Amino acid sequence: MDNVTYDLFSELNITIPTDAVNFIKNFIEKANKDNTWLWPLTTLPNTYILNDKLRNIDFGTFINEFVIDYNATLTILKVPPNSYVPWHIDVIPGRKCVINTPLTLYPNSLTFVTDAPTLDTNLCKDTEYHTFKMPYLMDKVYILNSQRYHSVFNFDNDIRYVVSFCSEFLNYQEACKYFKDKELINRQW
DSSP: OTTOOSOSEEEESOOOOHHHHHHHHHHHHHHHHHTOOOOTTOOSTTEEEOHHHHTTSOOOHHHHHHHHHTTOEEEEEEEOTTEEEEEEOOOSGGGSEEEEEESSOOTTEEEEEEOOSOSOHHHHTTSOOOEEEEOOOTTOEEEEOTTSOEEEEEOSSSOEEEEEEEESSOOHHHHHHHHHHTTOEEEEO
């Protein structure tokens, strides 16, 4: 695998504070209990945008700075039990740069990212491409190159929730530079 590009996803040396995680979990619990999952201002299914609540949550210094510097939006991504999100590239402008963190450990939920430029196997047959499983470890924060094909498979009997900070003002490489300059990139794939 000498031709791996290392531009699929990066793990950051950042932990989201427990209070912020608990705030999000409480929000989800209340939304599920009250059946108030509203999907405003988005064409993404199973996504809740928390723009109005974002400024009141302390996600830690580095995430707070990123949110302010790049006008990031906070979303909660919800993948139903025993389902999947097909291979795709994020085409919504607000998801040009995506920073994700799982809310709990999802042992039977997998996210894959590929370095293939297309899913058309006829166009890719002469070149070797790679698919990587994102680790999505509890208490870790990841930058996802949302301009690469990726897919989620949730084999759990529970809903999978991921907190996602999104910006349209920088791409994956620029986000990596932003966090690398702060010496916060732990590893890259």
